[in-house]
Amino acid sequence: MTVLPALQAELAAATNQLLATAASLSDADVTAPSLLPGWTRGHVLAHLARNADSYINLLTWARTGVRTPQYPSHEARAAGIEATHRRSAARLLADVEDGAARFAAAVRDLPAHAWSVQVEGMRPPPHPAWYVLVRRLREVGFHHVDLAAGYGPADWPASFVRRELTDCRRTWPAERGTIGQIVLRERDAGGERAEVWPGLGRGPAVTGTPRDMLAWLTGRSKGQGVSLLPAGQSHVPGPGGVDLPVPPPWLSMPAPADLPATPPKDYP
Numbered sequence: 001m002t003v004l005p006a007l008q009a010e011l012a013a014a015t016n017q018l019l020a021t022a023a024s025l026s027d028a029d030v031t032a033p034s035l036l037p038g039w040t041r042g043h044v045l046a047h048l049a050r051n052a053d054s055y056i057n058l059l060t061w062a063r064t065g066v067r068t069p070q071y072p073s074h075e076a077r078a079a080g081i082e083a084t085h086r087r088s089a090a091r092l093l094a095d096v097e098d099g100a101a102r103f104a105a106a107v108r109d110l111p112a113h114a115w116s117v118q119v120e121g122m123r124p125p126p127h128p129a130w131y132v133l134v135r136r137l138r139e140v141g142f143h144h145v146d147l148a149a150g151y152g153p154a155d156w157p158a159s160f161v162r163r164e165l166t167d168c169r170r171t172w173p174a175e176r177g178t179i180g181q182i183v184l185r186e187r188d189a190g191g192e193r194a195e196v197w198p199g200l201g202r203g204p205a206v207t208g209t210p211r212d213m214l215a216w217l218t219g220r221s222k223g224q225g226v227s228l229l230p231a232g233q234s235h236v237p238g239p240g241g242v243d244l245p246v247p248p249p250w251l252s253m254p255a256p257a258d259l260p261a262t263p264p265k266d267y268p
Contacts, residue, residue, distance in 0.1 A: 002263040004115065007133040008107060010159060014140045015100045018048070021149050022093045030089045035146045035220070042085040044146050045092040050080040051139050052099030055132050059106045062117040062129035070121045077122070103136065116261045127255035130263040135254065138164065145220045153215035161210050166268035168217060169197055170256040177201015178245040183229060184210050203245055205229035217247045 022045060030042040039047075054070040054077075061068040071077040084095060110129070120126040121135070141160050144151045165184070182197040185207055205228070208216070212225030223244045 002130075002265060003267045004130060004133070004263050006159075007130075007137065007267075010157065011133060011137050011140065012104070014137060014144070014157075014160075015104075017151065017155075018140055018144045019093070019097060019100070021144060021147060021151055022089075022096055025089045025093075025147075025149060027089045029149070030092055033148075035148050039146075040085065041147050041149070042087065042092060043081055044143050045096055046081045046085040046087075048139065048143055049084065049092075049095040049099040050077070052096075052103040052136070053080075055136050056103055056106045058119040058121070058132050059103075059110055059114075059129060061119045062114040062132075063110055065117070074122065107133070115263050118261070121254045123254055125253060125255060125257045127259050128261050128263075131255050131259055134163065134167075134267070142218060142220065153211055153220055156211065156214070161214050163268050164214055164218075165210055167256055168214075168251065170258075171251055171253045172200055173248050173252040174199070174201045176248050176252075177203060178248050179203045179206055181205035181229070182213060183207040184213055186210065201248065206244065216244070218250050219247070
């Protein structure tokens with residue numbers, strides 16, 4: 001048994017939630033601003049539809065062995081979104097549904113050996129095809145929040161939060177770090193537990209729950225629930241919580257560079 005069934009089940013649930021939110025939007029709603037600067041909700045939905053197409057390209061590459069770019073170019077990616085974001089709410093919903101269904105079919109039809117084939121997105125490094133499922137989950141989870149239509153970071157599954165923070169740490173841009181240390185705090189029946197990420201760069205230490213930290217690091221919050229720890233280091237205050245620095249660039253790479261080629265039993 002590998003992680004593939006769990007990732008597929010999580011993606012199916014996340015996609016169903018996304019489609020339910022999209023189905024609730026009116027024509028006026030999809031022209032309203034999203035949480036992404038310069039993008040309406042229509043832009044976000046168009047991107048999610050085209051993103052599904054792009055990941056089908058990567059699975060085609062894995063299945064056939066023929067290099068198939070995720071997008072022909074950055075310009076083509078932008079043009080695809082621009083060409084469809086002004087559609088009606090019903091047409092945008094149908095577009096996202098169709099893309100999701102075709103992606104799910106491509107996943108079901110992929111031979112077992114193809115999950116280990118190396119593919120590559122718009123930026124390096126290459127990664128095994130199984131990680132396409134993680135990347136699609138990332139797109140659905142974050143952009144669902146960007147719709148600003150009732151789904152927020154509190155709705156992210158714990159597995160999503162844990163996986164995204166793991167990959168955040170594995171791809172951390174220390175040379176551009178605005179944070180020196182992160183302390184993730186969780187409380188459960190056994191009491192409070194803390195996980196420390198040291199050596200992240202030049203800057204203060206910050207603390208918060210995993211969910212609050214992920215929301216802040218990815219720009220899905222202004223720092224609610226995240227606070228400074230005494231670090232004795234200077235920094236430039238950012239737009240978030242009191243004196244929080246601007247977070248470093250999120251996911252400087254689309255995948256960690258040292259992923260196992262064969263789908264692992266669990267991830268992370």
